[in-house]
Amino acid sequence: MKILILGAGQVGSSAAYHLSREEANEVTVVDRRPEVLRELQDRLDIRTVVGHAAYPDVLERAGAKDADIVVALTDMDETNMVACQVAYTGFRTPTKIARIRSAEYMNANKLFTQDAIPIDVRISPEQLVCSYVEQLILYPGSSQVLEFADGRVRLVGVKADRDGLLVGQRLATLKDHIPNTEARIAAIYRQGKAMLPDGDTVIQEGDEVFFIADRKDIRVFMSEMRRLEDPVRRVAIAGGGNIGVRLALALEQTNQVKIIERDPGRARDISEQLNKAIVLVGDAADEELLLEENIDSVDVFCALTNSEEANILSSMLSKRLGAHKVMALINRASYVDLVESGSIDIAISPQQVTIGSLLAHVRRGDVVKVHSLRRGAAEAMEAIAHGNEENSNVVGRAIEDIELPKGTAIIAIVRGDQVIIAHHDTVIEADDHVILFMTDRRKIERLETLFQVGVSFV
Amino acid sequence: MNWTVVQRILGLLLMVFSLTMLPPVAFSLYYDDHSWLPFVEGFGLTLAAGFICWLPVHRSKKDLRLRDGFLVVAAFWTVLGTFGAAPLYFSDGLSLSITDAIFESMSGLTTTGATVLTGLDELPVSILYYRQQLQWLGGMGIIVLAVAVLPMLGVGGMQLYRAETPGPVKDTKLTPRITETAKALWYVYLAFTITCMLGYRLAGMGWFDALCHAFSTVAIGGFSTHELSIGYFNSPAIDLIAVFFMFVAGINFSLHFFAWRYVSVKHYFQDPEFRAYGFVLIVVSTIVIASLYIYQVFADPGLTFINGLFQAVSIATTTGFTTVDFSVWPAAIPALLIFASFIGGSAGSTAGGIKVIRCLLVYKQGVREIVRLVHPSAEIPVKLGNKAVGSRVVDAVWGFFSVYIIVFGVMLLAMMSTGLDQVTAFSAVAASLNNLGPGLGDVSSGFHTVSDTAKWIAVAGMLLGRLEIFTLLVLITPTFWRH
Numbered sequence: 001m002k003i004l005i006l007g008a009g010q011v012g013s014s015a016a017y018h019l020s021r022e023e024a025n026e027v028t029v030v031d032r033r034p035e036v037l038r039e040l041q042d043r044l045d046i047r048t049v050v051g052h053a054a055y056p057d058v059l060e061r062a063g064a065k066d067a068d069i070v071v072a073l074t075d076m077d078e079t080n081m082v083a084c085q086v087a088y089t090g091f092r093t094p095t096k097i098a099r100i101r102s103a104e105y106m107n108a109n110k111l112f113t114q115d116a117i118p119i120d121v122r123i124s125p126e127q128l129v130c131s132y133v134e135q136l137i138l139y140p141g142s143s144q145v146l147e148f149a150d151g152r153v154r155l156v157g158v159k160a161d162r163d164g165l166l167v168g169q170r171l172a173t174l175k176d177h178i179p180n181t182e183a184r185i186a187a188i189y190r191q192g193k194a195m196l197p198d199g200d201t202v203i204q205e206g207d208e209v210f211f212i213a214d215r216k217d218i219r220v221f222m223s224e225m226r227r228l229e230d231p232v233r234r235v236a237i238a239g240g241g242n243i244g245v246r247l248a249l250a251l252e253q254t255n256q257v258k259i260i261e262r263d264p265g266r267a268r269d270i271s272e273q274l275n276k277a278i279v280l281v282g283d284a285a286d287e288e289l290l291l292e293e294n295i296d297s298v299d300v301f302c303a304l305t306n307s308e309e310a311n312i313l314s315s316m317l318s319k320r321l322g323a324h325k326v327m328a329l330i331n332r333a334s335y336v337d338l339v340e341s342g343s344i345d346i347a348i349s350p351q352q353v354t355i356g357s358l359l360a361h362v363r364r365g366d367v368v369k370v371h372s373l374r375r376g377a378a379e380a381m382e383a384i385a386h387g388n389e390e391n392s393n394v395v396g397r398a399i400e401d402i403e404l405p406k407g408t409a410i411i412a413i414v415r416g417d418q419v420i421i422a423h424h425d426t427v428i429e430a431d432d433h434v435i436l437f438m439t440d441r442r443k444i445e446r447l448e449t450l451f452q453v454g455v456s457f458v
Numbered sequence: 459m460n461w462t463v464v465q466r467i468l469g470l471l472l473m474v475f476s477l478t479m480l481p482p483v484a485f486s487l488y489y490d491d492h493s494w495l496p497f498v499e500g501f502g503l504t505l506a507a508g509f510i511c512w513l514p515v516h517r518s519k520k521d522l523r524l525r526d527g528f529l530v531v532a533a534f535w536t537v538l539g540t541f542g543a544a545p546l547y548f549s550d551g552l553s554l555s556i557t558d559a560i561f562e563s564m565s566g567l568t569t570t571g572a573t574v575l576t577g578l579d580e581l582p583v584s585i586l587y588y589r590q591q592l593q594w595l596g597g598m599g600i601i602v603l604a605v606a607v608l609p610m611l612g613v614g615g616m617q618l619y620r621a622e623t624p625g626p627v628k629d630t631k632l633t634p635r636i637t638e639t640a641k642a643l644w645y646v647y648l649a650f651t652i653t654c655m656l657g658y659r660l661a662g663m664g665w666f667d668a669l670c671h672a673f674s675t676v677a678i679g680g681f682s683t684h685e686l687s688i689g690y691f692n693s694p695a696i697d698l699i700a701v702f703f704m705f706v707a708g709i710n711f712s713l714h715f716f717a718w719r720y721v722s723v724k725h726y727f728q729d730p731e732f733r734a735y736g737f738v739l740i741v742v743s744t745i746v747i748a749s750l751y752i753y754q755v756f757a758d759p760g761l762t763f764i765n766g767l768f769q770a771v772s773i774a775t776t777t778g779f780t781t782v783d784f785s786v787w788p789a790a791i792p793a794l795l796i797f798a799s800f801i802g803g804s805a806g807s808t809a810g811g812i813k814v815i816r817c818l819l820v821y822k823q824g825v826r827e828i829v830r831l832v833h834p835s836a837e838i839p840v841k842l843g844n845k846a847v848g849s850r851v852v853d854a855v856w857g858f859f860s861v862y863i864i865v866f867g868v869m870l871l872a873m874m875s876t877g878l879d880q881v882t883a884f885s886a887v888a889a890s891l892n893n894l895g896p897g898l899g900d901v902s903s904g905f906h907t908v909s910d911t912a913k914w915i916a917v918a919g920m921l922l923g924r925l926e927i928f929t930l931l932v933l934i935t936p937t938f939w940r941h
Contacts (some may be wrong), residue, residue: 020634026634026638028634042524042616044823045616045635049629063634140538
């Protein structure tokens with residue numbers, strides 16, 4: 001697939017990284033800063049073009065004529081929109097994806113149609129990160145919550161501790177613990193190594209367990225892995241930027257929210273947008289301020305400023321001052337490793353949250369959703385099985401008869417409104433949404449082929 | 459430094475290269491020239507060496523870093539020049555010394571085209587073929603070929619590609635994937651080779667000669683299967699075909715790629731380097747032809763034109779084919795031709811020399827200084843086409859230029875201290891450093907007349923010239939080896 005990425009910022013660079021390491025993709029990156037591009041080209045096998053991302057001649061030089069996908073990821077909404085317009089009118093690019101940050105554009109009616117601004121997919125990293133954090137707060141104790149089939153099914157990552165009911169027991173006993181509902185353990189990471197579990201696998205303390213369950217059953221299953229935490233009530237947010245304010249808005253009705261912003265002018269603006277949350281003017285790493293505002297009784301502290309170093313330091317400080325759980329927004333992958341073993345409970349990587357929504361459009365076959373996990377080493381994917389028994393490798397077969405690549409498992413199926421937890425004898429029907437877990441994303445190409453319909457269907 | 463990766467790739471490349479010793483075996487058996495054994499020996503030796511190198515570290519999965527790229531490329535060219543000499547050394551018919559065998563093989567691989575062999579017309583067919591093939595492989599670059607056929611090099615491929623490709627700007631890729639870029643370059647190269655071969659065949663060469671000369675023409679090498687080089691054929695048609703393909707091979711191959719991709723020739727003329735390249739060739743040819751005419755070297759004006767044009771293009775593009783012995787031409791013509799070879803061909807072509815684009819940039823710098831004298835407060839960027847050239851590139855060009863001259867000076871003195879006269883030493887260094895081939899004075903017909911020391915100096919010069927000095931030079935700096 002020929003992919004054109006516009007903008008080599010944080011999101012653009014990480015998209016280039018993830019997309020270019022898949023053999024089948026040819027990636028070209030456009031940016032105005034030659035030095036950024038040079039550095040990127042040293043690391044990745046991509047082509048780079050210097051120039052303004054929305055100018056027709058720049059796009060032409062970057063090969064927009066043959067491109068299958070244009071992904072506009074500059075930090076200017078307007079540039080992204082015009083770039084997609086140019087790609088559509090000038091080069092008839094089939095798929096156009098744009099990053100749209102401001103909610104004003106996002107919510108506008110009929111703006112993004114083929115005869116107005118032809119953008120097929122809109123991505124708002126801020127929105128994605130915000131709802132990601134929201135899920136984590138909704139399910140305390142989880143390290144990741146990923147939605148499939150419009151939120152009907154959720155894949156939850158959770159670290160097993162001593163108090164989990166299932167810890168130290170065979171997985172087959174899960175049915176005895178919770179007789180009437182179904183869930184499935186998708187994968188277990190023990191000391192960084194992936195394993196696909198079977199009935200005899202025993203969960204140990206410290207394992208990172210990914211399980212899938214219907215939305216309503218999640219809390220019950222969480223209690224199998226670790227002591228159930230009380231629902232979050234008090235939340236403190238550091239950083240009144242785009243993400244911080246969105247999160248505050250989403251949480252202020254149900255939780256007690258405090259938001260700390262350094263710039264008085266910005267704080268004033270935020271306070272006008274928010275109704276119940278308390279806006280504090282000050283430095284998130286100011287010990288006095290944190291103590292004054294009872295940081296020791298806060299359930300979750302989220303550091304969401306633009307500076308990842310500040311996020312790390314302020315969340316470490318709050319943890320020491322008694323915050324129950326701290327999360328920090330961290331872009332750099334090497335920092336994530338550093339801090340997650342230490343005192344920060346959850347490191348949120350915006351790139352990883354965002355990249356999944358891009359990957360879904362690059363995949364061959366009808367892929368609805370992709371979530372990138374464990375820094376891109378693993379992937380969870382929702383694909384639609386098309387065709388019939390003759391021309392599909394999937395439809396009409398029981399799961400045990402499907403030749404899945406090693407390290408891959410079908411974990412659930414969504415059929416209409418019904419969520420079916422996968423068993424070895426579950427038969428897949430046409431138009432089922434199949435949810436897969438891959439511990440090794442290098443097998444992705446074989447999986448794509450599996451879900452493609454044979455020629456006779458076309 | 460990442461020794462395991464360097465060793466693994468080096469071993470792998472050697473094993474791949476060993477395969478290129480098999481076609482001469484086929485030629486030997488077909489023409490029944492009884493000299494297949496040295497090639498089989500060479501094949502076995504190279505394959506074994508590569509395998510021994512690769513086996514202990516073949517599980518190493520690390521990525522190639524920038525520094526490793528330099529080391530791999532420099533080491534590979536050195537090692538390859540040595541192993542490529544094996545069949546020549548093993549051959550009983552040639553009975554070459556180690557020095558001569560390595561000289562010949564290095565001269566082939568670096569597309570220099572200087573030879574120590576005499577009596578080419580009597581040599582076994584397989585040996586003749588092997589020399590031409592060495593030039594062909596060296597022309598587009600053996601590393602570029604490896605990047606094209608070994609996909610697992612990945613991003614490391616870019617590091618290797620950069621260390622080998624000539625020219626001041628090496629970041630431009632034709633396609634997003636480096637393997638695809640390398641493949642595209644080799645396809646263009648292959649297409650030219652085939653067309654050139656057909657051209658020669660139609661103009662009256664035998665199939666074998668046509669193939670061999672197509673190899674060395676498109677590679678801008680200069681080896682021939684005959685003692686008299688292209689002059690052996692004594693055919694104006696062949697001369698003109700050679701001129702055309704030498705000219706074409708001296709153009710940046712990315713221009714050819716775009717011509718093929720977009721089916722247009724317009725951008726050739728928009729490219730400032732191409733225009734300068736054409737201009738230099740036209741000026742040099744005109745002067746040479748005019749001088750030949752004035753001095754009445756040839757009785758016939760047609761011969762004057764053909765020989766003047768051929769020799770001007772052949773030497774200025776650093777090919778080194780000859781139709782007549784130009785070193786005895788009157789006045790400044792021989793010196794002019796040698797000087798033209800310093801400019802050489804375009805960046806990203808198979809030609810040697812300093813490269814047209816660098817000379818163009820240096821010239822534009824000179825012009826800028828003059829304009830600055832007149833308008834002291836003017837802001838004058840150095841422009842290529844309509845684009846300003848970054849100061850990093852201009853700096854790099856100056857650095858290259860000065861190092862080229864220093865290296866040249868040092869080698870000239872070294873050559874002279876082996877006992878060569880000034881003209882011979884000067885032209886011998888130019889012939890090797892510019893990857894040209896023929897020189898003046900004692901080396902006008904080959905390097906068999908000079909001492910072993912002088913040959914080794916020439917070998918070093920060829921390698922420095924082909925890898926554009928810096929790739930080799932960084933290896934002897936302390937910074938490179940410091941952790």
